[in-house]
Amino acid sequence: MSLSTLTSAPPPTAQAALPGAMIARQAIVDQQGEVVGYELFCRSRAPASLGVANDVSLIFAAMSHASGDDPAVTKPIFVKCSHESMASGQLELVSSDKVVLEVEMLGHVASSEVLARLPILQALRNRGFQLAFGHKVLESAYAAWLPLADYIKLDLGVLRPEQLAVLVGYAQRHTKAQIIAEKVESAQHYHLLQDMGIRLFQGYWFARPALVEARLLAPAQASIIQLINLLRQQAHPEAIEAVLKKDAGLAFNLMRLINSAGLGMAREITSFRQAVLILGLKKMFRWAALLLTASKFGNLPSSVGQTAVVRGRLMELLALELLGEDEADQAFVVGVFSLLDVMLNIPMQATLNLVNVPDAVGAALLRNEGVLGELLELTRACEDCSPLLHDRSATLSRLSDPQINLAHLQALAWTDNLSTT
Template sequence: MTTTVPASATPMIARQAIINHLNQVVGYELFNRSRAALQHTAASDVILVFTALSHAGSEDIIGTKLLFVNCTHESLAGGHLDLLNPAQMVLEIPSLGHTASEEVSARLPILAQLRAQGFRLAFNHSVLESAYAPWLQLADFIKLDLSVLPPDQLAVRIQYAQRHSKAQLIAEKIETQQHFETASRQGVQLFQGYWFARPSVVHTKLLQPAQANIIELINLLRLQASTESIEEVLKKDAGLAFNLMRLINSAGFGLTREVSSFRQAVMFLGLKKLFRWAALLLTATRDGGPPPAICQTAVVRGRLMELLALQADMSEEQADQAFVTGLFSLLDSMLPLPLAPALALVTVPEAVSSALLQGEGPLAELLALAKACESSDDVAFHLAARSLQLSSTQINSAHLQALAWTDRLADPL
């Protein structure tokens, strides 16, 4: 992915409900409402979906309903679709305008491939025209625009669709009770429009990693570096770590089990998908985000806690959890959210959650000790050291190692 998008392209996302005849929400259509989205392009498609997956706000855009996403034909071949859960996604395929049948046939293989992968396809009522006959059998949904279809044409198209396809019909642009009754009487059972709900806007938020770290990750992935090398890059940037854990545990990614460590995330995602994710992240992030000092403090804290856990004879798994605890302990400073809802955006082990939110367990003691090292709080330092049975020499040595390690990560040369 080489497309670059300006900073202002990070969108405000709007959702509009699609409901059934029982007034139950079955899905949402996503819209890009940012000023940058004046044109619908392949790049804007990618940014819209990526931002919805990575959104770090208190409202979950993705949820568990079907997501209807407008696509361009160019974006259908984009690697970002590999990062989605096909079972949840409906790709809205645009018509080609007044086009020759050869063009329709030329697009058929990629549409068939997407459907074979599990994506559902939606088309507007143009798919009922004879020129689009090759696409009709692939249609899972057909949208009927009541703002342009008079009642007599609507009836003809509904009858044709019911005879020649298995697609569910969606009456869109429903703005009056009469629109609803007209479509409903003729057998349409899915509806979308202002009569039911206007699009609701979500001001999206991304926790932005340093672009230099994203580029380093991309270069490692190009070289097919080891899992350990990739994990090291994730460890040095809280934004990278948070975004990856946010993505891989989202409903939109479709995993059946929770992932709670960076190593697991790398193994589950694989180098190819991880490369695509990093490229998308590079495209979507912009200058700004949390101050670098906060991010550096989080990394130092995580490394210090990891080293102290090993000094305290904890297991390697507990040491990994100690690093995650330290790294994510400042999420509330990085995001405009309190710590509990910020932490709820990612999946962490129960021990990490207990330490951060309840101040309980050995990880909480390590966190208290790390904070005492930062603030030079002698009383807290000695209380935590005594509880963990660590000497001042061990702690000070680990602190120096953590600082040196973080400095090396920031300036590997």
Template sequence: MSTLISAPAPVRAAAPDTLHGGAMIARQAIMDEQQQVIGYELFNRSRIHGDHTAASDVLLVFTALSHAGTEELFGKTLIFVNCTHESLSGGHLELVNPDKVVLEIPPLGHAAIEEVLARRPMLMALRERGFRLCFNRQVLESAYAPWLPLADFIKLDVNVLAPDQFGAFVNYAGRHSKARLIAEKVETVQQHKLALALGVRLFQGYWFARPSLVHAKLLAPSQANIVQLLNLLRSQASTDAIEEVLKKDAGLAFNLMRLINSAGLGPAREISSVRQAVLLLGLKKLFRWAAMLLTAARNGVPPPAVGQAAVVRGRLMELLARDLMPPEEADQAFVIGIFSLLDRMLEIPLDAAVRLLHLPPHLAAALLEHDNVFGHLLTLAEACESGDDASFDRVAKVLSLSSQQINMAHLQALAWADQITQA
């Protein structure tokens, strides 16, 4: 795994905190000439108007990755994200799949050519990593000539350019760059027709779609657990120790799996266990992700009791699964157990919650239909909680598990989960 920081100082927790319950994010569609959506520009509507900072950039991307609502923020389309130059070097960009992200780069104001040249290596590095870059019309000015070859998209504001100016910029961009042009702030049919006649093929504005608000929910982990995870990562602890902390907090486990399997941003293969997620990200990226969680935290109430119940359920299913299947499959049983209460934790229907995780079909079927051996284990865990003797006896027989095995595993799961509050 990646080397982090030598001789780390421990991270200290203050009072028990939680993440914000959610943030208001607006998204506005960017469409082609057939009015098919090719991407969405995201806006952070939770911040004070005009207070656009590197920190707000990080929080916007983090919220988009971790969003736990019933509606995807961007699906499989591109996302256009406004950036400050300070945020372009942020570690949060290492957590996303650059193929799906377009970074909107602001101009430097009345910049000297020396400053434009000084910023170029960072922009080149981002493009080499796979990010696409979008600029406004100022990139067509002579001072920004070093940036122009890096432009994948250029936005032209139809509200501030007279028709002859607009045409001149379109012609210049066509001769001197390979960028796709976006006519933005299109509010009338006349503006749309003008841009189309001049050869522009991408559009954004009220004429097509107003920004729509999405209340982006976040599932709150315990701040104490985030701090414990950060300390383990900084000391380069074992995978087993890191996995144990993640598995003891339903919020941590959900946010990590959500990040890994985010639609359009995750890896090509589905990740179905916490251990897989840890090994895939590595210590360095996990540390950055956990630091973002901590940055987004605020004073609040501890995680609800339902989170503790989910941890017990997951641990019980994992322990029982060890008698029935190989260790890597037993890890998947834990995922089923801890996420089986997502509907109550997120206050959305379970099928919508399961869709957020993009789990393999057999694990989704276990959660939603109690199908296959994982579904049987879930039914058994629910029977242990409710005291449903009939279900207990029926499923125990199907799984060939004795009452003694199940009761012992249940006690072990309760004791394991209790260590959270005693730590």
């Protein structure tokens, strides 16, 4: 890629957007009809291609997109979870107090298999996850798992009324688990279950699943692989930060994750270095591995990501001339995130609903306000070769033409160098 290619490239279009992952969310209610939780399902036709590769990434996508008042945050979410996912370590990215894991029941039950998987289930419960099981957990073969059950789900689609009565009675005598009747589709079902002492319900009679579209960016595979290698080598945070800065998709997804309600951070994280230090190498590795799985099925046109990186680096360099290091880091974020509306094909306001940013960053992206907004205008003027806007922005930002031109060349060269390493 040459400097002339970057400077003469046409502005990116909305065709750069990736499709969203469709997540279905169905309410679990109590006797009064009050929602006590939600179960998540993937409803994409090709889930992996849309960034939801497995049940752990379903949790990740849902929690990362949830705002503070979203039901997926204020109520527990139930997600079916395979034993492979539970053993992978990727659940370390999830705040355990917000998730109920619906444990996969084994196809051919053998006591040795049940016992072999017991330590992982115990470890997850010790971490604070609640566990839900299907009605088969009441069989004698699963006796070792039964004390771990916080919820037992009874499927009305496969159980006859006389079976239900037996299972409910056994569960009430031998466990402290709450029983959830699922696939409740009529008033007759509901009254029958009430008479049996069941107090939690899920099914079409109460609520059909509601679809939520989760927008995801696919970082370049090469960037993710480089990040994974650095994490495995326990590289210095500065080296990891450099990889994040060169890929807009990585930068966006990390900031969305670190500030998501699902991760449960006590304070807002506003810089990449902070994110690396707080998330830690182990969690970063798990997160990167999850992104690598999603990235195999699609990517943004390279010109969009390159333009975003040039903007970020140029704004960072210009901010260093005017402001401190903290503000320069925010300037980089403004530049990289300034094309997220194009990448996701949604308005910028909707984009910022996906990631928490400082007020100054949001004001710059939405309204070109503040010093960061002036720098963003100047950066766009450099791309468009607009002399009038360039002069106006330079005057507002108190930067000379030589300073701006040198910073622009440095940003182009820096991005060009990144693309070849």
